[in-house]
Amino acid sequence: MSYRNGCIRKTRHLRIRPVPELETCLVYTPKDPNLYALNATAWVVLELCNGRSLRDLEEAFYRAVEPLMSARDAAEYLAASLGDMIEKSIVEVVPKAQSRRIRSARESRAT
Amino acid sequence: MTSSKNLDLAKRLALRRGAPAAPTVTEVPTEIRSNMIISLPPPPAVPLDYIIGHLVIEWAFRLPLSKVREFNAFLADKEALIAQSCEKLMKGVHYRGTYMTTHGERLEYRTYWAYDSQEAHKQWEIGLRDPGSNFVAAVRRLRSYWIGDPNGSHRHFSPGALFAAESGGAFNQFTLETAEHLAGGVGSVRPPPAPKAAGRRKKSRR
Numbered sequence: 001m002s003y004r005n006g007c008i009r010k011t012r013h014l015r016i017r018p019v020p021e022l023e024t025c026l027v028y029t030p031k032d033p034n035l036y037a038l039n040a041t042a043w044v045v046l047e048l049c050n051g052r053s054l055r056d057l058e059e060a061f062y063r064a065v066e067p068l069m070s071a072r073d074a075a076e077y078l079a080a081s082l083g084d085m086i087e088k089s090i091v092e093v094v095p096k097a098q099s100r101r102i103r104s105a106r107e108s109r110a111t
Numbered sequence: 112m113t114s115s116k117n118l119d120l121a122k123r124l125a126l127r128r129g130a131p132a133a134p135t136v137t138e139v140p141t142e143i144r145s146n147m148i149i150s151l152p153p154p155p156a157v158p159l160d161y162i163i164g165h166l167v168i169e170w171a172f173r174l175p176l177s178k179v180r181e182f183n184a185f186l187a188d189k190e191a192l193i194a195q196s197c198e199k200l201m202k203g204v205h206y207r208g209t210y211m212t213t214h215g216e217r218l219e220y221r222t223y224w225a226y227d228s229q230e231a232h233k234q235w236e237i238g239l240r241d242p243g244s245n246f247v248a249a250v251r252r253l254r255s256y257w258i259g260d261p262n263g264s265h266r267h268f269s270p271g272a273l274f275a276a277e278s279g280g281a282f283n284q285f286t287l288e289t290a291e292h293l294a295g296g297v298g299s300v301r302p303p304p305a306p307k308a309a310g311r312r313k314k315s316r317r
Contacts, residue, residue, distance in 0.1 A: 040124035042134035081134035
């Protein structure tokens, strides 16, 4: 499924270890065993991937980097980063309905 | 750490250098023999390309009203010479102008010098080498106005951001730690020893 139609979230069982003193974040992808270092911008993208649609992600990412980047440049950064992270199994695309179910289950668990 | 804290931290780091860098995801090669140690390059220093200088020196002085016209004329004639000579003779030393300011009815002048590094201050040994030069004569006259004010001040400024990683020397570190200790025991300073109790009290005889 194209990420343009679904929702994007972190892959299951992803291990995230921030290393702020080196301005990086290490992630381990058990699905396709590998270790990656994300720079701070990619880390922001990763943290925003919690089941948002692409449109919501674009808005959230732009809000995180404005006014230093234009909406168009921010969308370009985001698209490049998402493509890269999907390929490396760091984030995954799920259908919108599934994402909604997961989010509502999480919310009911929280309450 | 919660996800929202992670997001806040990531945002803070992404914007440290202004416009965020292009997102990158780099594979970290691992080896069993590496004994769980992962080698990551340290981040580059934050470029302070927006500041006036790594060191800024301010001369503040007042002049008698009778000398104001003379001094302004001197600035009009010699400031360009001073500024351009600084650039030509010395590396990392910049004259940033003398400003007239008013405090109520009193006139005050402030002269600003900017240095690209703390070490650049040593460049004056080169700049002042020829005592007969036009540059030295102009700086001497400028400084003489400052000397003429017994209440003139000479202050050093450094960008606070420089002290985020390094405290600025042992004494600054000591001062910060003492302040943090007083504020609630955060610093690594040992608490001062408790005052000893006064000598034994004599038992009062009833």
